[in-house]
Amino acid sequence: MRLRRRVESCFFMKRNRWIPYLLLLPSVIYLALFFLYPMTQAVQLAFTREGQFLNLRAEPNDTAVSTGALLLQTEVRIVERSEQQETLASGAQRPVFWYRVQAEDESGATVEGWVSIRNVFIENRRTSETARVTSGEALREFSLVHVNRMFTDFRFDDALWTTVLLIILIIPAQFVLAIIMALVLQSQPRFSTLFLYVYAIPLGLSDLVAGILWFAIFTQRGFLNSLLVNAGVLDLPFIFIQAGHLGWMIMIIVLAEIWRATSIVMVIIVSGLQAIPRDYLEAGEVFGASLWQRLWHIILPLLKPSLQVALILRTILAFQVFAIVIAITGGDIMTVLANETFRWYDPARFNNPNMAATYSVFIMLISLGVSLFYLRAVRSQEEAVQTT
Amino acid sequence: MSAQAVQPRLAVLPNERERQRALRRLRLRRAAVYIVAVLLALWILLPIWLITNMAFSTPTAVRAFPKAFFPNPISLDSLTFFINSEGILRALGNSVLVAVTTLVISTLLAVPAGYAIARYMFRGRDAVRLLMLSVRAFPIVVLAVPLAVIFIRLGMYDQPVTLALMHTALTLPTTILVVSSVFASVPYEFEEAAQVFGCRPIQAFATVVLPLALPGIAASAILTFVLSWNEVFAAMLLTSTNRTLPAHILYNLDKSSDPFKFAAAFFMLVPTMIFIFFIRRYLFNMWGSINK
Numbered sequence: 183m184r185l186r187r188r189v190e191s192c193f194f195m196k197r198n199r200w201i202p203y204l205l206l207l208p209s210v211i212y213l214a215l216f217f218l219y220p221m222t223q224a225v226q227l228a229f230t231r232e233g234q235f236l237n238l239r240a241e242p243n244d245t246a247v248s249t250g251a252l253l254l255q256t257e258v259r260i261v262e263r264s265e266q267q268e269t270l271a272s273g274a275q276r277p278v279f280w281y282r283v284q285a286e287d288e289s290g291a292t293v294e295g296w297v298s299i300r301n302v303f304i305e306n307r308r309t310s311e312t313a314r315v316t317s318g319e320a321l322r323e324f325s326l327v328h329v330n331r332m333f334t335d336f337r338f339d340d341a342l343w344t345t346v347l348l349i350i351l352i353i354p355a356q357f358v359l360a361i362i363m364a365l366v367l368q369s370q371p372r373f374s375t376l377f378l379y380v381y382a383i384p385l386g387l388s389d390l391v392a393g394i395l396w397f398a399i400f401t402q403r404g405f406l407n408s409l410l411v412n413a414g415v416l417d418l419p420f421i422f423i424q425a426g427h428l429g430w431m432i433m434i435i436v437l438a439e440i441w442r443a444t445s446i447v448m449v450i451i452v453s454g455l456q457a458i459p460r461d462y463l464e465a466g467e468v469f470g471a472s473l474w475q476r477l478w479h480i481i482l483p484l485l486k487p488s489l490q491v492a493l494i495l496r497t498i499l500a501f502q503v504f505a506i507v508i509a510i511t512g513g514d515i516m517t518v519l520a521n522e523t524f525r526w527y528d529p530a531r532f533n534n535p536n537m538a539a540t541y542s543v544f545i546m547l548i549s550l551g552v553s554l555f556y557l558r559a560v561r562s563q564e565e566a567v568q569t570t
Numbered sequence: 571m572s573a574q575a576v577q578p579r580l581a582v583l584p585n586e587r588e589r590q591r592a593l594r595r596l597r598l599r600r601a602a603v604y605i606v607a608v609l610l611a612l613w614i615l616l617p618i619w620l621i622t623n624m625a626f627s628t629p630t631a632v633r634a635f636p637k638a639f640f641p642n643p644i645s646l647d648s649l650t651f652f653i654n655s656e657g658i659l660r661a662l663g664n665s666v667l668v669a670v671t672t673l674v675i676s677t678l679l680a681v682p683a684g685y686a687i688a689r690y691m692f693r694g695r696d697a698v699r700l701l702m703l704s705v706r707a708f709p710i711v712v713l714a715v716p717l718a719v720i721f722i723r724l725g726m727y728d729q730p731v732t733l734a735l736m737h738t739a740l741t742l743p744t745t746i747l748v749v750s751s752v753f754a755s756v757p758y759e760f761e762e763a764a765q766v767f768g769c770r771p772i773q774a775f776a777t778v779v780l781p782l783a784l785p786g787i788a789a790s791a792i793l794t795f796v797l798s799w800n801e802v803f804a805a806m807l808l809t810s811t812n813r814t815l816p817a818h819i820l821y822n823l824d825k826s827s828d829p830f831k832f833a834a835a836f837f838m839l840v841p842t843m844i845f846i847f848f849i850r851r852y853l854f855n856m857w858g859s860i861n862k
Contacts, residue, residue, distance in 0.1 A: 195689060195690060195691040195758070196689050196690050196691070197690070197691050197692075198690060198692075201686070201690065202686040202687075202690035202692040202695075203686075203692065205682035205683060205685060205686035205690075206682070206683050206686050206687075206698060208679050208682065208683070209679045209680065209682075209683040209742060209746060212679055212738070212739070212742060213705060213739065213742065213743075216713075216717070216735055216736065216738070216739035217705060217708075217713065217739045219720075220713050220716040220717045220720060221712065221713065221716070223716035223719065223720060224712055224713070224715060224716040226716075227715070227716060227719060359610075362606065362610070363610055366603055366606050366607045366610065369603050371600075371603050371604055371607050375850075377607050377610075377611055378850065379846070379847060379850050380611045380614050380615060381610065381611070381614060382846055382850060382853055383614055383618070383843055383846060384614060385846060385853070386796050386800070386842035386843060386845060386846035387800070387839060387842060387843075388799075388800030388801070388802060388816055388838060388842075389800075389802070390800075390802050390816050390819065390820055390835075390838070391800075391835045391838050391839050394621070394831050394832065394834065394835035395617040395618070395620070395621050395835060396617065397831070398617075398620055398621055398624060398828075398831075398832055398835075399617065399620065401828075403633070403634075403635040403637065403828070404637070405620055405637055405639070407635070407636070408635065408636035408637040408639075409636075411635075411636050412636050419635065441613070441614070441617065449853050449854065452854060453854040456854065494707055495706075495707050498707050498708070498709055501709060502709050502710060502711050502803070504711075504802070504803050505802045505803070505816070505820055508820060508823065509820070509823060512823070512824050519711075520711050520803060523711050523715065524803070524806060524807070527715055527718065527807055529810065535715060535718070535719050538715045539715045539716060539719075541711075542709075542711050542712040542713075542714075542715045542716075543712065545709050545711050545712060546708075546709055546712040549708075549709050553707070
């Protein structure tokens, strides 16, 4: 295979110093702008805190050295007052107050310094003993607050483990089903092109549509309940989708995902099967190997590259499962990682792009981790085979 | 699916009885293959039938319990109710606009890039292919949030065109790989022959290679359209008043009645089923190219 490609590349390919790069340039620029740049922005959003801080001053004026910083809404104790006169453009005079205040900053340390009346709320500027910080200067800094907040959020564990559980349940079943489909198509029954089309239909369906389809089957007044009540198994419909029934809801989502996303695995496996030389399979058959033996000792080992591609693709897609969960459960009685991303981003709910970006980066990192794990696992297996 | 199934070598079997037995085993095996094939087809088709049944039932029949498994009477009331609902036509218009824009930008960028990967030997060619594959497999969610923030900053938020830019970033790697496999399947000799007969390289490309590659490029364009038409997460994040059809449906899902939901699912499903029918031949080219 590799040799053929090398030979091809010598005789049937053009060589030119700069034309290929020129042809690739527009796509590369596009991906840099709309792929690479947003990715760096996601990381930046996740690790940046934006907020307002009030700087305390060593002297009662705006240019003096800062002696500490206070968060908005901090209560401060007034230690000393200074009343200055400010001349307005019209020539009139007005008093401006500065207060020397004592308060606890974010880390809990006591800080002291001067603040202007502009930045604090005070009941009586001449007599009040306390005030509250109401404005300050914009600040952007590296921070792990969003990361900490995500890991301690009460829905994070549910979201992560539901997503992982879905992946563990969906992917093996999907691969078994896809291999069966591919073998059926490979044995060329009559109408095999028709079967192929039918098996490929879900490839074009959105997860939203698949979710609504399975919702129609499992909802309280759905087809499964209709069937069970008609057959006399149940007197009243059983409510599969409700807050306490996590197991049922996961089962429905697993069925819907197996139904929807097996096609892509099937297509990858069929095209992998087509690349296996017929002689290998025929040899197995001639020497009387059973279907199981041929599958286990000939087909699967040769399919390994295809299986690897399909596995990585499917796992990464499964970490983003979203619309199917919303369509079946509504997204509030159970949650997944992508749903949390959306909830934090949604302007109508938490409206917090930083937290949404933190979830995004988390999804990216586990996807990357799992892909590397698959690549390593497959390679080390190969090495083990070579050394034995 | 070009190769034929292997027939056991019946001639070498010693006697008639064993021959009969082998034949029977072969028939049994064929029957088993058919049964499995039909069962798998039913597994795919049954949910689609149920939603089609719902889409063509009256809203009263959709709400009824127990539900009927065939529409009686056949009625377009649910579908017309869905299409005439507030905002559906607008969302449909946005979806088509986004998907067509994605298709155009994606194909225009992918044709030169795909040609370069298919025809030229250059340093970094394998790296480019690997890059495309990893971008293809990249989680979309990661891009949607920062892009929304960037577009808000630039004042470009909530416009179908910006969603199309995002969708292009998602589909471009796939489109490039597919288009390059299409170009690779056009024999290089044709191009060479055209040049021998006096065509300039660009002429050879336009008059010989492009017409031969056109059906494949059209198939990849349809795939791009389908990907954009179906995409819902980025659409939810990047638009708020100019929602695409899936985003509009998903956003209003918990406020919708069952007839609306089921008609919506049917309405979204029909065009993609037709498109997949037209490009079914090319599906394996597409994924075959990713395997290598």
